[in-house]
Amino acid sequence: MGKGKQFGYFCCYKSNFDHLTKEVEKLRERRESVQHRVDFAKENGEEIEQSVENWLISVDKIVEEAGKFVEDDEEANNPCFKVLCPNLKNRHHLSKKAAKEVKAIVELQDEGNFDRVSVRGISRDRLVAYTESYNEGHEFIESRESILNDILDALRGPYVYMIGVYGMAGIGKTTLVKEVARLAKEGRIFDEVVFAEVSQTPDLKRIRREIADQLGLNFCEESDSERIMMLCNRLKREKKILVILDDIWTSLDLERTGIPFGDVHRGCKILVTSRRRDVLVSEMHCQNNYCVSVLNKEEAWSLFSKVVGNCVEDPDLQTVAIQVANECGGLPIAILTVARTLRNKPLFVWKKALQELRFSARNFTGLEALLGSTIELIYNYLEGEELKLTFLLCSLMKHPCDAPIMDLLKYGTGLGLFEDIYTMQERRDRVYALVRGLKDTCLLHDDDTADWFSMLGFVRNVAISIASINLMVRNDALIEWPNKDMLKNCIAIFLHDINTGELPEGLEYPHLTSLCMNPKDPFLHIPDNFFAGMPKLRVLVLTRMKLLTLPSSFCHLPNLESLCLDQCILGDIAIIGNLKNLEILSLCCSDIEQLPREIGELTQLKLLDLSNCSKLKVIPPNVISSLSQLEELYLGNTSVEWEFEGLNLERNNASLQELSILSHLTTLEIHIRDAVILPKGLFSQKLARYKILVGDVWDWPGKSENRRTLKLKLPTNIYLDEIIMNLKEIEELYLDEVPGIENVLYELDRKGLPALKHLRAQNNPFILCIVDSMAQVRCNAFPVLESMFLHNLIHLEKICDGLLTAEFFSKLRIIKVRNCDKLKNIFSFSIVRGLPQLQILKVIKCNNMEEIFSFGGEDDVGYNEVDKIEFGQLRSLILKFLPQLTSFYAQLKSSDELDTPKPLFNERVVFPNLETLELYAINTERIWHNQPVAVSPGIQNLTRLIVHGSEKIKYLFPSSIVRNFVQLQHLEICHCTVLEEIVSKERGEEATATFVFPKVTYLKLCNLSELITFYPGIHTLEWPLLKRLEVYGCNKVKIFTSEFLSFPKNSEEIQRNIPTQQALFLVEK
Known part of the structure; x- marks a missing residue:
């Protein structure tokens, strides 16, 4: 230590002691103020924060030490020694110690600036009591841990102030947020946690009062504005507080409730639960949203067996118990209800319960009443008849656990979903919106796959029981055709796994608009006059049948708009040409070698699905071009032998040029194996959805969420620019042996392929760089790219070269690079x-x-020192x-x-x-x-x-x-x-x-x-x-x-x- 500082202790002896005396007095005043607040809090039954109690002890200790220290100073400065022989060494020591004491006292003063000195006991007790009482019926599931941790991580972050949790009734949302509250409190993420139930009809006065009670706030004023202001100010006093709003059905005005958030109070974070995702996203504007899904089979059985107890260890009962648990569809409330009902019951009761779960009835009884009421409640509150009809239609599918939305598009007409909607694109948009609405209410499983939907078996049973008033649906094997009078007033009949041997004649179903039959026996005979008594039929679905000829009563279906003969063995189907109002024709996955010429007479046809007709080789000339209203054409995984269209050549098969005549075409799926026959101007800019494969190296892809896919293997790049320019917003791009491309990005699309999600480049000796922007202006390239596969690009030198924006590759999840021998690194x-x-x-x-x-x-300059x-x-x-x-x-x-x-x-x-x-x-x-x-x-x-x-x-x-x-x-x-x-x-x-x-x-x-x-x-x-x-x-x-x-x-x-x-x-x- 420097001599000057040591000398300073001697010179500043008096001032250091004067300073110490003043700071001790300030600290005493601060302690007195804090003690008053502590006493008041104790009188109100509140618990004193441990940090406050520790501070009070520290203050008492240092004040006592300072008092003794001053006494020592007074002795050292006794008058008899003060003038004659002052103790210089002792004075230096005391001065130095006084300076240190002052520093410690000032630090304690700063620590005593408490925003709060206590926690409201009622809040903690109430929360714990509520959690315990709730968890008696809703055990916390371990699989929720990932969601739980994600929520806690989001709550810790500085930028997220509103978080949503959604899921169907009984799924465990409240249990989850209660666990969040407990852990957030224990982990000191928040100083305080308050909880309020909102419900379907929110009472703002009740919600304010509920929150205020937990904070120890008494409303004296009667006006709403004064209560709002009081609650808002009280919440602002909390440095870190979590407000849980449970069971929101529609938008809740937080300002009118008195809850400050966002820039008004950064320390206040809000956790919201709802049955509907759209409420959280569109109305509450939650920044992060988490879906609470059903339990998988292992979790469901674990919960079920835990509640039922040791009786499931009986081998005979266990077999039935596992089936019962599976029938609950992974819904916690259903599992708990059934498990408690069957606990300690004999085997015959279990078997009866299993039958009740499997075969639903409209009038719920027994276990059905306990389980079905939850789903029916959600159904009753769906907005609009279209949403309800869509829910019922989803349940009528053969495999609703994993069904394409395309089926809803094909079948929806029969239930009147598309009245006054004429184009397929508008209908598709409508279906997407309806399915999204059902996913938001959790009646459909939300797995982020836009083109598919999934409905739980339990939910489906309830939906079918609701639909049974005007619809006939059978999911089990139908051995005998239902009574004719029973079906006379039905508007829709869906019969799966028919095993009757033959169908009846002379049926009169004057109100029937939809008929779907899916027999077990493909040789099921359809009488010739079977359809004669169905004049209003608009949708006909026959699946897995051998139809070498179609019944002549097809001619009695003047209103038929949608005909689906999927997975059928087809022979002469020329009679279809008489269905002049037909808008949808689907022969998907059927055994057919040649399309009849009469199909070209369907001038109202909007959708033709021939996908996966692997034996289809011949489409007569001019059939496709005659379908002037066609909007969607599916030819994927077929074997059509396309021919050139010459001036003087007689053709036996369709040509690709016919596609360019279809002026309304917006959707196209096709695999052109021989790139040599690719004509100029084939692909229209109107294509909004497409799956186009050119070349013989590609296999037809299966289920995919990408709506715009292009895979190319070309002998020349003569049409490449035109193809890329016309096909907008490519989501999936595969390039194989496309000559002439050195810089993938800017030679294909100077805008940076803004919609591209998946890029695969392979077997190309020409590509030098994927993105070379050295000579370009910075652009936001590949902003949504998720995967990049680079294989056998023998001259690839760099993936990226040049100036890049911050969003470049920001969504990239997968990178795979193979056999790129000139590449020295992946990225900078x-x-x-x-x-x-x-x-x-x-x-x-x-x-x-x-x-x-x-x-x-x-x-990279300046980043070598990054820790x-x-x-x-x-x-x-x-x-x-x-x-x-x-x-x-x-x-x-x-x-x-x-x-x-x-x-x-x-x-x-x-x-x-x-x-x-x-x-x-x-x-x-x-x-x-x-x-x-x-x-x-x-x-x-x-x-x-x-x-x-x-x-x-x-x-x-x-x-x-x-x-x-x-x-x-x-x-x-x-x-x-x-x-x-x-x-x-x-x-x-x-x-x-x-x-x-x-x-x-x-x-x-x-x-x-x-x-x-x-x-x-x-x-x-x-x-x-x-x-x-x-x-x-x-x-x-x-x-x-x-x-x-x-x-x-x-x-x-x-x-x-x-x-x-x-x-x-x-x-x-």
């Missing part, structure tokens, strides 16, 4: 910073790959056969580091959620660095680790790394020719090391010729769940000593082909 660091969604990275057989992510680009590079969402990392790879992320090195071997993963790289790591033939000397503190959070979620074919690695892991393998299940190390030990010993390692692999079930060590030991020191190994151990080709070690190492009884296989030398797994006393 500036791009890595913009990959927040990356989940899968796979790089294979790129012979010149030096680093996965490089440093040193124009945009950490976190790949927060990366789940799988696979690196194979990269002989030049030296580092995952290369950074600039100082001159004294140039000769130091680099680890594959340096101390800056962190993978907090990595689950799979596979390394094959990676020639680095070290995989991980030796900085345990930095790497600890990086691999704690790793479940699968494979290292193969390294020729330089002498040890695999530092010991500090191994201790983070708490989730590891699969460990495989093979063909590492110089590997001597699995785990290395670090400096300062304890005398006896313990390594625990708590979840490893599979361990394989093969062809490790130099392996000497697992760990070079005294150590203990624990593998409590190991089931399979394979060790061979490790000639310098034996597996383990018989004295010390034991395996669990469930070990399945141990392969030992090694001599007895040094123990691989050694435990020494």
